[in-house]
Amino acid sequence: MPDILEDADRHCAKTGARLTPLRRRVLELVARSGAPVKAYDLLSQIDRSSTSAKPPTVYRALDFLIEAGLVHRVEALNAFVACPQAGHGHAAVLYVCESCANVTEVQGARPGQENKPPGFTVKRSVIEHYGLCVDCPKP
Amino acid sequence: MPDILEDADRHCAKTGARLTPLRRRVLELVARSGAPVKAYDLLSQIDRSSTSAKPPTVYRALDFLIEAGLVHRVEALNAFVACPQAGHGHAAVLYVCESCANVTEVQGARPGQENKPPGFTVKRSVIEHYGLCVDCPKP
DNA sequence: CCTTAAGGTGTTACGTTATTACATCCGCTC
């Protein structure tokens, strides 16, 4: 996934967001793992390279990356995945395999708004489907 | 919301689920609050009535209630809401107002599955929309 | 050059959320 980092560079250059070395490093770690990553796992991985990272270090970096549209938070897992397409419109739908932890992101699907309560203004949506991917055996 | 408790009684009688006094008490507390409730808030409310509840007490009750389809977990808030219709099919969609914390549950809408990755089997979906309800001022 | 201001990072400490493991109790069956 070196594409993700290059895309991130381009995207941040375009939007003016400041992808510092630390933030880029965190994004790299998230992108390299094919599966959702936990904040404290990132923490210990950063530890190895630099001196000793503390929670705020990684949470701040993640906040930035999420804000910039480079990373999505997987709410039901307290974990994070790299967005395969930096800065798309961001109605992201995640399909998470509960067996192999693989995550597939689908973009563009504008969900559920047909039955929306009258007058409700949606600002942010969390849409996560959990199950088994095509490669995992059905139990 | 006395309906919710009566519905829960009926639903559990039908399915064989054991709605014990403790579980019923937790459901009552969740149902009474119009907004999503935190586990530790439930904990302190139970404390007042009984002797002294510990975290597993409330988490176990919540696990049961969720399993029984009486309560939904609001993933992005780490909180819980009572289901207004015990044991519906349960493709629940939640609309959460970020101003007044009111939650509206819509049933039946199955979003996003059109773009589902080939062969993926969905077992559980988390669909939560955050924004402003009709009664809250747009900033 | 010096000052100031803003944003990023380091660090400490703490708050919140959730689980593991084991003991106990209660209702049921044999």
Place this chain on the structure above:
DNA sequence: GAGCGGATGTAATAACGTAACACCTTAAGG
């Protein structure tokens, strides 16, 4: 009553997340 399974009590700890403050770099303005 002995044995069993499910529900609850209890203690300890793990996992997740944030507040507050200090420090440093960079850029703008005098």
